[in-house]
Amino acid sequence: MASGFATWDVETSSSAVRSNATLLCTPLMGTTVDQMMIEMRKAKEIGADVVEIRLDCLRSFNPTEDLKALIKQSTLPTLVTYRPIWEGGQYEGDEEKRQDALRLAMEFGADYIDVELQVAYDFNQSIAGKKPDNFKVIVSSHNFHNTPSLEAIGNLVARIQATGADIVKIATTALDITDVARMFHITVHSQIPIIGIVMGEKGLISRLLTPKFGGYLTYGALEAGAISAPGQPTAKDLLDLYNFRLIKPDTKVYGIIGKPVYHSKSPLLFNESFKKLGLNAVYVHLLVDDVVKFFNAYSSPDFAGYSCTIPHKEVVLQCMDEIDHVAKKIAAVNNLVRKPDGKFKAYNTDYIGAISAIEDALRGTNGTIPSAVSPLAGKLFVILGAGGAGKSLAYGAKEKGARVVVANRTFERAVDLAGKVGGKALRLEEARYFHPEEGMILANCTSMGMKPKIDEAPITKDALKHYSLVFDAIYTPKDTRLLREARETGCIIVYGTEMLIRQGFEQWKNFTGLPAPEDLFRELMLRHS
Structure with missing residues (x-):
């Protein structure tokens, strides 16, 4: 059985090699300049491309001294953000002083500054003709309540562009994982650099699959407890668990559908195996409430197959075009594979x-x-x-x-x-x-x-x-x-891990048409159990 997979070059199995231009930005959330300096070094060690200096996190702030130190001494490109409380940040002071600090960051050599849509037009007018070469203004809009319609997001992009933005940033909130599909549609069709983030646990794939859908940048936290927005993964997980550097527009997407789902070790097994064998694919966590709605939203052939766990193993049958004869007898499935004709076939590998x-x-x-x-x-x-x-x-x-x-x-x-x-x-x-x-x-x-x-x-x-x-x-x-x-x-x-490994062998065969890397699966499970 042919696998139908494109492969990465042999050397792309190295974490130092990348297949996409999407930047990984690590927010610095320290409350002092010294803490931020330590975080900068850690971000570079992890493999971040950019650090976001969150000035609103600093307990005390001397604009001239602190910005000069943070920007001049950074070993990575810098993105300076001074987020006001009215846009989800911590700054509550004078607005003119806040914008003065952002202008000063530009003068000291920041590579990017992030300014909010509400004040962006006037801010951009104030720096017209003064912008250094290669300096970019990110104009951002944050919606902490929901993700609007496709038309509304499109209109928002146009409004942000009209302010003179170099890069558009839109962050919405996922009430359902299908909300992310609208953001993917926007980013993949954008004519200017765009950052599209859907916040919250159900929006995780908006961050993981940013390179596939043309996003300019995504954010990865230094540590799980130091996130700058809801649902933000760590930079380490992006790079090591999800192979972020290797994701391309033609990368096939697999994942595990469930609720809960983030306990699953399947992404670890599959992604490491994809990388070791050079297969152009990624496997992600998918927190799904309604499987019918999910399958309707993600109909692209690039969404090539899924594992399925509680509570969807039975209800997902109604979304399948074909059901393996054993799975039909059991009336429950855990492996869903898109065939070359685009139709889905369901299997049960649990038994x-x-x-x-x-x-x-x-x-x-x-x-x-x-x-x-x-x-x-x-x-x-x-x-x-x-x-x-x-x-x-x-x-x-x-x-x-x-x-x-x-x-x-x-x-x-x-x-x-x-x-x-x-x-x-x-x-x-x-x-x-x-x-x-x-x-x-x-x-x-x-x-x-x-x-x-x-x-x-x-x-x-x-x-x-x-x-x-x-x-x-x-x-x-x-x-x-x-x-x-x-x-x-x-x-x-x-142990349940033994069932996980063995049913994973069968799923791998169904996904790829290739023999399962059994020794690698066992080694990974032993190492991470």
């Missing part, structure tokens, strides 16, 4: 990953000794949870000859799933007292024990003594309370 991991643990192998008869044959296999993962495990266990029991908080869902696999249904609380025989298999497919609620467990420690093996689909944290207590009870345990 392969989980069941093979459980079988190998029972055999005491890592998959090296195949057997015609599954060690699950005849076993009583208790599944906690009747969602997408629970369906996958129920189907897989039945196919291997196990007797299936499904326990769920909503009993009707347990009854429905158990009926489809010829099993027995329980209420979740009943699973604590269910032990008709010894040596049973337990699979937790609920979210109980997932970060941040790591002290939870779906079943008591005392009940675990009736099981020979316990599997937990959760992988954040890797060692859940359930698995710790199962290990203490003497059970064989199987």
Whole structure:
């Protein structure tokens, strides 16, 4: 099967090489000049292109001395911002003094200054004929409430251009991830340099995919706790996790759809593998509320495939053009692939990953000794949870000859799933007292024990003594309370990370048409677990 992938040049696997001209700007949020100087050095070490000097963060500010020190001693190009409180900043003083400081920054050699649309026309008039060569004025507009219509954003761009801006900057707020699609449309068609940011967690891809859609610059924080706007990633994550330097207009986009989603380690596995193998692709986190709305908004062929996690594994079926025969039986999917004709086909790789991991643990192998008869044959296999993962495990266990029991908080869902696999249904609380025989298999497919609620467990420690093996689909944290207590009870345990890795092998094959880099996946998971 041909992969259909463009590849980067071999040397582009080096982090020092870039495939795009989009700048990475790191805001300096120190409250003193000395702190900002330290931050400047850190920004250069990380690999930023520009530093944004946020004058409004300084507790005390002497314009002449401080600007001269910050600009003249910076080893990176400087963008000076003095954001007033009425535009989301911290400055509350005299407006003329604020603008005087920005003009002084220009005189001292700043490469950029950022001025707000509300005052931009008069400000630009005041520096007309005085601008140094290569100095640029960014005129910005911030909307902390929503993202307007495509027409409204287009009109805003025209208004900003009319002030004499060298670079247009628009920052809106994402109420839904589909809001970002409108910003992408604006940036990719802009005739002048533009910075288009959609703030908030749901707007993350506006920052990650800036190079793909023609953005002039994006912002990356020095540290997670030092962001200058909601939803801002760290510079380190942009560069090392998402391969920001390697993203180009023709880069294929993959990602994980879910809610919550930022706990997922899939971007780490896929992006490092894309880079090592030279594939022109990126894999991102996608915080999605409404999958139908999402698929309607991102219809470009460059959005080439997705992993799918809770709570969308079932509802996303309605967006698919074709469903793999196994996934159709399970009625839940976790892998969505755009075919060459533009249509989407859905697969379920969860059941392969989980069941093979459980079988190998029972055999005491890592998959090296195949057997015609599954060690699950005849076993009583208790599944906690009747969602997408629970369906996958129920189907897989039945196919291997196990007797299936499904326990769920909503009993009707347990009854429905158990009926489809010829099993027995329980209420979740009943699973604590269910032990008709010894040596049973337990699979937790609920979210109980997932970060941040790591002290939870779906079943008591005392009940675990009736099981020979316990599997937990959760992988954040890797060692859940359930698995710790199962290990203490003497059970064989199987981590959710093993399911993640193995189902990832199948997803990689479906995405790329290439064999999965299994050793690399395992190395990465071990290194970052």
